[in-house]
Amino acid sequence: MVETGELSVELQAFLKTYSWRRIDPVPKASLSTPIRECRVALVSSAGFVAPGEEPFSHSMHGGDHSLRVIPGAMDVQSLEEHHDSDSFSRAGVDADRNMGLPLDRLHELAAEGEIGSVAPRHFSVMGSITAPNRYIKHTLPAIADLLVEDHVDIALMVPV
Amino acid sequence: MCTQTVGLAQATVEERGIPTASITMLTEITEKIRPPRALAVPYPLGFPLGEANNRELQTEILRQLLALLERNDVPVLEELRL
Numbered sequence: 285m286v287e288t289g290e291l292s293v294e295l296q297a298f299l300k301t302y303s304w305r306r307i308d309p310v311p312k313a314s315l316s317t318p319i320r321e322c323r324v325a326l327v328s329s330a331g332f333v334a335p336g337e338e339p340f341s342h343s344m345h346g347g348d349h350s351l352r353v354i355p356g357a358m359d360v361q362s363l364e365e366h367h368d369s370d371s372f373s374r375a376g377v378d379a380d381r382n383m384g385l386p387l388d389r390l391h392e393l394a395a396e397g398e399i400g401s402v403a404p405r406h407f408s409v410m411g412s413i414t415a416p417n418r419y420i421k422h423t424l425p426a427i428a429d430l431l432v433e434d435h436v437d438i439a440l441m442v443p444v
Numbered sequence: 445m446c447t448q449t450v451g452l453a454q455a456t457v458e459e460r461g462i463p464t465a466s467i468t469m470l471t472e473i474t475e476k477i478r479p480p481r482a483l484a485v486p487y488p489l490g491f492p493l494g495e496a497n498n499r500e501l502q503t504e505i506l507r508q509l510l511a512l513l514e515r516n517d518v519p520v521l522e523e524l525r526l
Contacts, residue, residue, distance in 0.1 A: 285486050286469045304476045305448060311458040312480055312518045319510050327453055329446040347445070369445070372490035380496035389493075389502045399510065409453070411446030419449070424456035431462055438513055439457050440506070441466035441479075442492050443446030 295371050298414075305416060315437065317400070322437035324394075325403035326354075327427065329411030330377055330384030330444045331367030334358060339366040346415025351423050352408040353430070360387040369412040372444050384444050403436045411443055446489075451479035465512040467492040467505065474521060481512040481520040501526075 288299060315322070331340050333352050341348040348368065360381045365374065376383035385406065393399045407427050413419050431439055447470045454464040458480050465481040468474040469489050474482050485505060487494055494501040505524060512520055 285471060285484060286489055288470065288472050304473065305452060306476060307451060307455045307478045307480075307519075310478050310480055310518045311455055312516060313458045313461045313463040314516055315463055315513050319513060322513075324510075327450070327457075329449045372446075373488065374490060376491045376493075376496050382502055383491060383493045383496055386493050386502055386506055389499065389506050392499075392503065393506060393510075398507070409449060411449040413445055413449050416448065416452060420452055420456070424453055427453060428457050428460040428462070431457060432460055436462055438510070439454075439462055439464045440509055441450040441454055441464055443450040443467065443469070444490050444492060 292371060317437060319399060320397060321400040323401045323403050323435060324390060324399050324438045324440060325431055325436040326385055326387060326390065326406040326440050326442060328385040328442045329409050331365055331410040332363040332381065332385055332408040333366050335362055335364060340368060340410035342368040347413035348410050349413050349419035349423050351426055354385065354406040354408050356402045356404050356406060360385055367410055367412065367444065377444065384442060403434050405430055405434055447473040448477050451477035454479040463513050465509045467509060471521065478519045480518040481515060483509045483512060484521060484523045486524065
Protein backbone atom coordinates (compact mmCIF):
# COMPACT_ATOMS: atom_id res chain seq x y z
CA MET A 285 0.00 0.00 0.00
CA VAL A 286 1.09 3.54 -0.64
CA GLU A 287 0.14 6.53 1.51
CA THR A 288 -0.33 9.78 -0.38
CA GLY A 289 2.29 11.25 1.97
CA GLU A 290 4.88 9.01 0.28
CA LEU A 291 4.27 10.50 -3.18
CA SER A 292 6.50 13.15 -4.72
CA VAL A 293 6.24 16.68 -3.32
CA GLU A 294 4.95 17.93 -6.70
CA LEU A 295 2.24 15.28 -6.85
CA GLN A 296 1.21 15.89 -3.24
CA ALA A 297 0.87 19.60 -3.97
CA PHE A 298 -1.30 18.82 -7.00
CA LEU A 299 -3.47 16.36 -5.08
CA LYS A 300 -4.03 18.82 -2.23
CA THR A 301 -6.36 20.87 -4.41
CA TYR A 302 -7.51 18.17 -6.81
CA SER A 303 -11.22 17.46 -6.82
CA TRP A 304 -11.66 13.69 -7.08
CA ARG A 305 -14.67 12.31 -8.95
CA ARG A 306 -16.71 10.57 -6.31
CA ILE A 307 -18.90 7.76 -7.64
CA ASP A 308 -22.33 8.30 -6.12
CA PRO A 309 -24.47 6.29 -6.14
CA VAL A 310 -22.17 3.27 -6.53
CA PRO A 311 -23.58 1.17 -9.39
CA LYS A 312 -23.86 -2.55 -8.86
CA ALA A 313 -24.04 -5.25 -11.49
CA SER A 314 -24.30 -8.85 -10.35
CA LEU A 315 -22.81 -12.05 -11.70
CA SER A 316 -25.28 -14.05 -13.72
CA THR A 317 -23.12 -17.20 -13.90
CA PRO A 318 -20.55 -18.88 -11.63
CA ILE A 319 -17.02 -17.46 -12.00
CA ARG A 320 -15.78 -20.76 -13.50
CA GLU A 321 -18.14 -20.15 -16.44
CA CYS A 322 -17.45 -16.42 -16.88
CA ARG A 323 -15.74 -14.71 -19.79
CA VAL A 324 -13.23 -12.28 -18.32
CA ALA A 325 -11.71 -9.12 -19.83
CA LEU A 326 -8.94 -6.87 -18.52
CA VAL A 327 -8.80 -3.09 -18.50
CA SER A 328 -5.37 -1.66 -17.77
CA SER A 329 -4.35 1.95 -17.23
CA ALA A 330 -0.65 1.17 -17.79
CA GLY A 331 -0.57 2.97 -21.14
CA PHE A 332 0.21 -0.19 -23.12
CA VAL A 333 0.08 -0.08 -26.90
CA ALA A 334 0.38 -2.99 -29.34
CA PRO A 335 3.43 -2.76 -31.61
CA GLY A 336 2.72 -0.50 -34.60
CA GLU A 337 -0.15 1.35 -32.92
CA GLU A 338 -0.08 5.02 -32.08
CA PRO A 339 1.60 5.76 -28.73
CA PHE A 340 -0.34 7.68 -26.08
CA SER A 341 0.30 11.41 -26.25
CA HIS A 342 2.36 13.02 -23.52
CA SER A 343 1.32 16.54 -24.46
CA MET A 344 -2.48 16.43 -24.49
CA HIS A 345 -3.89 18.85 -21.93
CA GLY A 346 -5.63 16.97 -19.11
CA GLY A 347 -4.16 13.63 -20.26
CA ASP A 348 -4.61 11.47 -23.37
CA HIS A 349 -8.04 9.88 -22.90
CA SER A 350 -7.88 7.63 -25.97
CA LEU A 351 -8.29 3.85 -26.01
CA ARG A 352 -6.21 0.98 -27.36
CA VAL A 353 -7.62 -2.49 -27.93
CA ILE A 354 -5.37 -5.41 -26.99
CA PRO A 355 -6.29 -8.72 -28.67
CA GLY A 356 -6.58 -11.59 -26.19
CA ALA A 357 -4.35 -13.79 -28.31
CA MET A 358 -1.42 -11.40 -28.47
CA ASP A 359 1.94 -11.89 -26.80
CA VAL A 360 1.59 -9.64 -23.76
CA GLN A 361 5.35 -9.13 -23.47
CA SER A 362 5.40 -7.44 -26.88
CA LEU A 363 3.30 -4.50 -25.63
CA GLU A 364 4.95 -1.10 -25.53
CA GLU A 365 4.45 1.13 -22.50
CA HIS A 366 3.61 4.81 -23.09
CA HIS A 367 2.34 6.03 -19.72
CA ASP A 368 2.69 9.77 -19.19
CA SER A 369 3.66 9.80 -15.51
CA ASP A 370 6.83 9.57 -13.49
CA SER A 371 5.01 8.88 -10.22
CA PHE A 372 5.50 5.11 -10.48
CA SER A 373 8.47 2.83 -11.04
CA ARG A 374 8.61 1.17 -14.47
CA ALA A 375 10.76 -1.70 -13.18
CA GLY A 376 7.80 -4.08 -12.80
CA VAL A 377 6.13 -3.58 -16.18
CA ASP A 378 9.50 -3.33 -17.93
CA ALA A 379 10.44 -6.79 -16.67
CA ASP A 380 7.00 -8.37 -17.13
CA ARG A 381 4.00 -6.79 -18.88
CA ASN A 382 1.70 -9.03 -16.83
CA MET A 383 2.36 -6.53 -14.03
CA GLY A 384 0.03 -4.09 -15.82
CA LEU A 385 -2.08 -6.48 -17.89
CA PRO A 386 -1.99 -10.03 -16.47
CA LEU A 387 -3.07 -11.67 -19.72
CA ASP A 388 -0.84 -14.75 -19.35
CA ARG A 389 -2.26 -15.38 -15.87
CA LEU A 390 -5.81 -15.04 -17.22
CA HIS A 391 -5.12 -17.62 -19.95
CA GLU A 392 -3.75 -19.98 -17.29
CA LEU A 393 -6.85 -19.53 -15.11
CA ALA A 394 -9.01 -20.36 -18.15
CA ALA A 395 -6.88 -23.41 -18.99
CA GLU A 396 -7.25 -24.63 -15.41
CA GLY A 397 -11.02 -24.11 -15.51
CA GLU A 398 -11.07 -21.41 -12.80
CA ILE A 399 -12.72 -18.99 -15.24
CA GLY A 400 -14.78 -19.83 -18.33
CA SER A 401 -12.79 -18.03 -21.00
CA VAL A 402 -10.54 -15.10 -21.83
CA ALA A 403 -12.31 -12.29 -23.70
CA PRO A 404 -11.21 -11.71 -27.31
CA ARG A 405 -10.42 -8.05 -26.59
CA HIS A 406 -8.85 -6.22 -23.63
CA PHE A 407 -8.51 -2.50 -23.13
CA SER A 408 -5.64 -0.16 -22.47
CA VAL A 409 -5.86 3.45 -21.38
CA MET A 410 -3.24 5.85 -20.08
CA GLY A 411 -4.07 6.43 -16.43
CA SER A 412 -2.76 9.96 -16.01
CA ILE A 413 -6.00 11.71 -16.91
CA THR A 414 -6.41 14.78 -14.73
CA ALA A 415 -9.37 16.22 -16.69
CA PRO A 416 -11.60 13.16 -17.19
CA ASN A 417 -14.70 14.66 -18.88
CA ARG A 418 -13.86 13.46 -22.40
CA TYR A 419 -12.71 10.13 -21.02
CA ILE A 420 -16.07 9.71 -19.24
CA LYS A 421 -18.09 10.91 -22.22
CA HIS A 422 -16.32 9.08 -25.07
CA THR A 423 -13.78 6.47 -23.96
CA LEU A 424 -15.68 4.68 -21.22
CA PRO A 425 -18.91 4.16 -23.21
CA ALA A 426 -16.75 2.77 -26.05
CA ILE A 427 -15.13 0.26 -23.68
CA ALA A 428 -18.54 -0.73 -22.28
CA ASP A 429 -19.96 -1.19 -25.81
CA LEU A 430 -17.12 -3.53 -26.79
CA LEU A 431 -17.40 -5.52 -23.55
CA VAL A 432 -21.13 -6.00 -24.17
CA GLU A 433 -20.46 -6.92 -27.82
CA ASP A 434 -17.95 -9.56 -26.69
CA HIS A 435 -20.42 -10.99 -24.12
CA VAL A 436 -17.99 -10.34 -21.29
CA ASP A 437 -19.23 -11.39 -17.83
CA ILE A 438 -16.48 -9.83 -15.68
CA ALA A 439 -14.10 -6.91 -16.25
CA LEU A 440 -10.99 -6.75 -14.06
CA MET A 441 -9.30 -3.37 -13.83
CA VAL A 442 -5.60 -2.80 -13.22
CA PRO A 443 -4.06 0.59 -12.39
CA VAL A 444 -0.31 1.12 -12.17
CA MET B 445 -4.49 9.37 -11.26
CA CYS B 446 -4.68 5.72 -12.32
CA THR B 447 -6.87 4.97 -9.29
CA GLN B 448 -9.53 7.43 -10.48
CA THR B 449 -9.15 6.43 -14.15
CA VAL B 450 -9.83 2.80 -13.28
CA GLY B 451 -12.59 3.58 -10.78
CA LEU B 452 -14.51 5.67 -13.31
CA ALA B 453 -14.23 2.81 -15.82
CA GLN B 454 -15.75 0.48 -13.23
CA ALA B 455 -18.70 2.83 -12.74
CA THR B 456 -19.52 3.00 -16.47
CA VAL B 457 -19.07 -0.73 -17.06
CA GLU B 458 -21.21 -1.69 -14.03
CA GLU B 459 -23.93 0.68 -15.21
CA ARG B 460 -23.99 -1.36 -18.41
CA GLY B 461 -24.57 -4.54 -16.40
CA ILE B 462 -21.07 -6.03 -16.25
CA PRO B 463 -19.61 -6.50 -12.75
CA THR B 464 -16.05 -5.27 -12.15
CA ALA B 465 -13.26 -5.38 -9.59
CA SER B 466 -10.05 -3.39 -9.48
CA ILE B 467 -6.69 -3.52 -7.76
CA THR B 468 -5.59 -0.52 -5.71
CA MET B 469 -2.28 0.57 -4.22
CA LEU B 470 -3.79 3.82 -2.93
CA THR B 471 -6.67 3.03 -0.59
CA GLU B 472 -6.96 6.66 0.56
CA ILE B 473 -7.91 7.62 -2.99
CA THR B 474 -10.07 4.53 -3.58
CA GLU B 475 -12.11 5.51 -0.51
CA LYS B 476 -12.74 8.91 -2.10
CA ILE B 477 -13.62 7.56 -5.56
CA ARG B 478 -15.72 4.61 -4.31
CA PRO B 479 -15.47 2.04 -7.14
CA PRO B 480 -17.85 -0.92 -6.66
CA ARG B 481 -15.18 -3.50 -5.71
CA ALA B 482 -11.46 -3.06 -5.05
CA LEU B 483 -8.65 -5.21 -3.70
CA ALA B 484 -5.94 -3.32 -1.80
CA VAL B 485 -2.46 -4.73 -2.38
CA PRO B 486 0.58 -3.92 -0.22
CA TYR B 487 2.83 -2.93 -3.13
CA PRO B 488 4.24 0.33 -4.48
CA LEU B 489 2.81 2.19 -7.47
CA GLY B 490 3.76 0.34 -10.65
CA PHE B 491 3.44 -3.10 -8.97
CA PRO B 492 -0.27 -3.95 -8.85
CA LEU B 493 0.47 -7.65 -9.47
CA GLY B 494 3.14 -7.74 -6.79
CA GLU B 495 6.28 -9.01 -8.44
CA ALA B 496 7.47 -9.39 -12.03
CA ASN B 497 7.54 -12.99 -13.30
CA ASN B 498 6.08 -14.31 -10.03
CA ARG B 499 3.37 -16.45 -11.52
CA GLU B 500 2.11 -17.82 -8.24
CA LEU B 501 1.69 -14.41 -6.58
CA GLN B 502 0.11 -12.82 -9.68
CA THR B 503 -2.37 -15.71 -9.95
CA GLU B 504 -3.29 -15.46 -6.26
CA ILE B 505 -3.97 -11.73 -6.64
CA LEU B 506 -6.26 -12.43 -9.61
CA ARG B 507 -8.06 -15.17 -7.66
CA GLN B 508 -8.78 -12.81 -4.77
CA LEU B 509 -9.84 -10.11 -7.24
CA LEU B 510 -12.25 -12.54 -8.92
CA ALA B 511 -13.64 -13.59 -5.52
CA LEU B 512 -14.79 -9.99 -4.95
CA LEU B 513 -17.25 -10.42 -7.83
CA GLU B 514 -19.39 -12.53 -5.53
CA ARG B 515 -19.80 -9.53 -3.22
CA ASN B 516 -22.75 -7.24 -3.77
CA ASP B 517 -22.37 -5.04 -0.67
CA VAL B 518 -20.77 -2.29 -2.73
CA PRO B 519 -18.55 -0.38 -2.37
CA VAL B 520 -16.29 -3.27 -1.34
CA LEU B 521 -12.67 -2.59 -0.36
CA GLU B 522 -10.78 -5.68 0.78
CA GLU B 523 -7.13 -6.25 1.56
CA LEU B 524 -5.09 -8.94 -0.17
CA ARG B 525 -4.52 -11.87 2.21
CA LEU B 526 -1.47 -14.07 1.67
